[in-house]
Amino acid sequence: AVVSTQSTGQENLTSTLNDRDEMSEKIEELEDRLANKKLFMAEMQESERMLCESFTESLGENNKFAEFLTKVFKKKIKRVKKTAETEEDSDASDSDDDFDSSSEEEDDDDEDAVHLDLNVCPQGCSQEL
Numbered sequence: 101a102v103v104s105t106q107s108t109g110q111e112n113l114t115s116t117l118n119d120r121d122e123m124s125e126k127i128e129e130l131e132d133r134l135a136n137k138k139l140f141m142a143e144m145q146e147s148e149r150m151l152c153e154s155f156t157e158s159l160g161e162n163n164k165f166a167e168f169l170t171k172v173f174k175k176k177i178k179r180v181k182k183t184a185e186t187e188e189d190s191d192a193s194d195s196d197d198d199f200d201s202s203s204e205e206e207d208d209d210d211e212d213a214v215h216l217d218l219n220v221c222p223q224g225c226s227q228e229l
Contacts, residue, residue, distance in 0.1 A: 155173055165225040168225070169225070
């Protein structure tokens with residue numbers, strides 16, 4: 101009976117050590133993935149910063165459409181999904197529409213501002229910008 105208890109204890113120890121080794125490998129793999137994601141995020145932030153600088157330079161100084169073009173530049177766009185939407189996805193996109201319209205309503209509260217359609221280039225503004 102003592103021998104079977106020792107072998108069971110040895111099996112438990114071996115199993116625990118194997119589990120620990122597996123967890124260590126998983127931790128290393130996840131740390132590598134995390135490091136790659138952080139690097140990717142840093143690259144995307146740098147890309148975004150350079151894009152913003154390029155946009156600002158293309159506007160030039162004293163551009164009368166700078167405010168409008170900046171709003172268009174910062175406007176959130178909705179990506180069209182290539183696969184058919186499920187019912188849940190369409191409900192989610194409906195709530196996004198509600199959010200966008202409410203933010204536009206806040207812009208409408210500005211009585212002094214000239215309201216321009218963000219989807220249409222204003223007259224006299226270069227289409228290239």
